[in-house]
Amino acid sequence: MFEFKKTSQLLRRRTFVRAVVAGLVVVFFLGLLVGRLWYLQVVRYEGLAARADQNRIAIVPLPPRRGEVLDRNGEVLARNYRDYTLTVTPAQVEGSMEDMLEELSSLIYVSPREQRRFLKAVRQNSRYAEILLRNSLNEIEASWFAAHSFKFPGVLLQARWVREYPQGEAAAHVIGYVGRISEGDTEQLEEEGRLGNYRGTSIIGKKGIEKTWEEVLHGQTGIEEVEVTASGRPVRVLNRVDPIPGADLQLSIDIELQKVAEAQFANRRGALVAIEPKTGEVLAFVSAPSFDPNLFVDGIDVENWRKLNESPDHPLINRPLFGTYPIGSTYKPFVALAALELEKRTATERMYDPGYFEFGGQRFRNAGGAVYGTTDMHRALVVSSDTYFYSLGPEIGVDALHDFSKQFGFGQITGIDLEGERRGILPSREWKRNAYKKPSQQRWYAGETISVAVGQGYNSFTLLQLAQATSVLANNGIYMTPHIVREVIDSATGTSTATVTEPSHIIPLKQENIDVVKNALVEVTRSGTARRAFGDAPYQAAGKTGTAQVFSLRGAKYNASAIDERLRDHALFMAYAPADDPQIAIGLIVENAGWGATIAAPVARSVFDYWLVDRGKLNK
Secondary structure, eight states: OHHHHHHHHHHHHHHHHHHHHHHHHHHHHHHHHHHHHHIIIIISHHHHHHHHHHHHEEEEEEOOOOOOEEOTTSOEEEEEEEEEEEEEOGGGOOSOHHHHHHHHHTTSOOOHHHHHHHHHHHHHSOTTSOEEEEEEEOHHHHHHHHHHGGGOTTEEEEEEEEEEOTTTTTTHHHHOEEEEOOHHHHHHHHHTTOGGGGTTOOEEEEEHHHHHTHHHHHOBOEEEEEEEOTTOOEEEEEEEEOOBOOOEEEESOOHHHHHHHHHTTTTOOEEEEEEETTTTEEEEEEEESOOOGGGGTTOOOHHHHHHHHHOTTOTTSOHHHHOOBOOGGGGHHHHHHHHHHTTSSOSSOOEEEOSEEEETTEEEEOGGGOOOEEEOHHHHHHHTOHHHHHHHHHHHOHHHHHHHHGGGTTTSOOOOSSTTOOOOBOOOHHHHHHHOSSHHHHOOOHHHHHHHTTTOTTOBBOHHHHHHHHHHHHTTTEEOOOBSEEEEEOTTTOOEEESOOSOSEEOOOOHHHHHHHHHHHHHHHHTSTTHHHHTTOSSOOEEEEEEEOSSOOTTOOOOGGGSOGGGSOEEEEEEEESTTSOOEEEEEEETTOOOIIIIIHHHHHHHHIIIIIITOGGGO
């Protein structure tokens, strides 16, 4: 009995101890819980409340409408239209991607190519990234999917702005195109601090005006704060900041003049730039052949890319901006003006032209072996005497000619509002020292200036530079920066802001010297090398023909029919009209076409006729 009581007391004592320990443990953990609650709800309240709010609020970017591009008369060159896309967030898709695609394809057609591209993108991107599955859904397809969207978690129907170029190939190198934002684009935007403005946007300007004026055209992205459920389904909009559309751009280009100019090239390769001398506005900007910019908007397909990229005619190259050429005799008016301004020769001074100029034991011959006899500056320009200008080269000197010509834009960046402009080569002694490594190659020889004086040799200019120099000459030395965008139109207010209003600089020229050259250029179209093209024109034009060698004949006689077509001479022409009140200046080249007088001058005549006669500019 005693032992039983002793055992009972021992058990009660142990039970009590256990109860106390258990109670202490409970109190301890309850204290931890209370302490944690106090810490979270008092100490961390503000931070956690903000995070919780963020968890229930989704920030949705609202991409802006891209600005439109218009020609000088309001014709639309680039615009936007609405269509629908299907995007997929892989993390939200139930089941496999293949099963989802199979079920979806029974409702909406998704081509095998689109499916392959989508599955490839799924493998390459985060599971939480929105990936494009199908674009350009029509209204019926969009409404059909919307009615069955509950069957496809993670698949989102979205409306978007799509870029369109209604003029097709016309002025494609001017307008350019947009394309999908690449990794390189993203890196550049991030470096420039502009990436945030492209949230929700999938395209960016790639070429032409679309790229140069990207920041103006793009606009400002808006945002929408949307309350969502735990599953991500939107409940209501809490706040909205509307996007600001991009500004519209009115170009100086006249699209009808552009089409007339492009038609003159037919199946030929070449370039043409037409400028209004008094303003610097580019009226036409032709690079032939051209391409359809609509092919690039949603990513060009392999077949079309191969056709464009592998074409021997290189339609993707912007010839007026990027192509550099010797410009032949179209350089002679500027050489003549340099001789007058630098007082190396007077306009009335005569020399005998026996058909060649001899220097250092070498004979430099006139084109076609022509002999012009006694010649002054006026006659030399009218008949295009090479001998006369050969003789001017050593008298002027390469450095003096360089310094004079660069004022007109030769060998310089003209400042046009297009990206990718090349400087070309306006040779000088300094240029040659920097261009070559061997000391023997760095030396400038007097004989080299002879070829330079007739637009050959090291000379290599863009057609934009030739057109700009012609425009400056027509404008008596007043340099208006050439520009494509005429006005920027604010999308909110409709107010327009002109881009170029004042001259860049004025070349100090004597009017009597300008008149000597201009009078000779008028006579070129009356009785000189361009008389056949302009003999019956209802206006007076002034111009100069040119023919430039593609490769050296090394003394052999030129025979076009015996030479590969792409090695034949280039045909060039520079001109302005009307001569007494220039409203249009032009520089053009038809590649490998032969004589400028027979091929290039008629192209200019067609452009002048349309602008001055058909458009009635002569009456204004």
